[in-house]
Amino acid sequence: MTRGERATEAPPPLAASTAFVLRLPAGISETDRLAVEEPLEIRIDGRAVAVTMRTPGHDEELAVGFCLSEGIPTRGARLPDDFAANTVEVDVDGPFDREAVQRKLLYVVVMRRVRQGCARSCRGFRSSRRKRPARSARPRCIATGQASRGQAAFAATGGLHATGLFDAAGSPLCVREDVGRHNAMDKVIGWAHAAGLLPLRDHPLCVSGRLSFELVQKAAVVGCPVLVAVGAPSSLAVELAQDRGITLCGFVRDGNANVYTELWRLET
Numbered sequence: 001m002t003r004g005e006r007a008t009e010a011p012p013p014l015a016a017s018t019a020f021v022l023r024l025p026a027g028i029s030e031t032d033r034l035a036v037e038e039p040l041e042i043r044i045d046g047r048a049v050a051v052t053m054r055t056p057g058h059d060e061e062l063a064v065g066f067c068l069s070e071g072i073p074t075r076g077a078r079l080p081d082d083f084a085a086n087t088v089e090v091d092v093d094g095p096f097d098r099e100a101v102q103r104k105l106l107y108v109v110v111m112r113r114v115r116q117g118c119a120r121s122c123r124g125f126r127s128s129r130r131k132r133p134a135r136s137a138r139p140r141c142i143a144t145g146q147a148s149r150g151q152a153a154f155a156a157t158g159g160l161h162a163t164g165l166f167d168a169a170g171s172p173l174c175v176r177e178d179v180g181r182h183n184a185m186d187k188v189i190g191w192a193h194a195a196g197l198l199p200l201r202d203h204p205l206c207v208s209g210r211l212s213f214e215l216v217q218k219a220a221v222v223g224c225p226v227l228v229a230v231g232a233p234s235s236l237a238v239e240l241a242q243d244r245g246i247t248l249c250g251f252v253r254d255g256n257a258n259v260y261t262e263l264w265r266l267e268t
Contacts, residue, residue, distance in 0.1 A: 014056035016034065042066060042067070043088065043089045044092055052183060055160060061186070063090050065193070067092070069189060069217075072096045074193070161181040166204045168203070173195075182218070185218050205226070208230055209229065209231045219246060220246060225265065229252065247259065247261060
């Protein structure tokens with residue numbers, strides 16, 4: 001979808017804002033629509049476990065998906081008891097290592113800014129995860145449908161990422177948008193948790209941008225067999241997909257695709 005095309009749904013009411021813009025070279029001043037970015041504090045037992053910058057909308061799904069991706073046993077999410085703005089309380093099913101989660105999040109923030117040595121450190125983190133997802137061995141299928149009809153906020157602003165969840169036949173089940181590509185996937189994971197679809201043994205995921213190590217890791221944790229993107233994967237994304245048995249496809253556009261791992265799963 002290109003900006004300005006119609007989506008089937010209106011964007012969430014807090015997902016877009018307005019600003020004045022000078023358009024060059026025409027020299028025209030007019031109002032433009034921008035994607036909203038605000039912090040969301042994720043709490044467990046009334047204490048903050050993380051703060052993420054996100055586009056408002058589906059915040060409970062985002063919190064649940066984030067916690068599941070971090071290995072935190074999660075039942076659901078709700079408004080906090082004090083009704084604090086931009087805050088979600090997550091209900092968990094058991095104990096978890098709060099300090100380890102917070103250390104990992106701090107590490108990710110630092111490594112995104114200091115990229116030297118990142119590949120070696122990411123490999124070390126990958127091998128140290130407490131629970132290694134099982135390799136997927138599922139039907140030979142791939143989602144080729146487009147999630148663009150669910151990208152209402154992108155159509156209005158041009159400034160959001162999207163993740164779509166599909167069934168085995170390629171029909172979209174859920175599309176979520178966010179200023180952060182990781183948040184968009186967490187929202188879909190949270191939706192799938194509420195719908196009772198986890199693990200995603202027969203459900204491909206499609207993302208609107210490039211494929212990073214962290215997106216493949218999230219897909220692996222929830223058992224996704226096929227991960228598709230309209231952009232390119234990174235070297236570590238391909239390496240992790242191969243290790244976890246995920247079919248990884250990039251540059252999926254106009255009937256074309258580059259398949260990097262687990263080719264056996266695709267229909268020919």
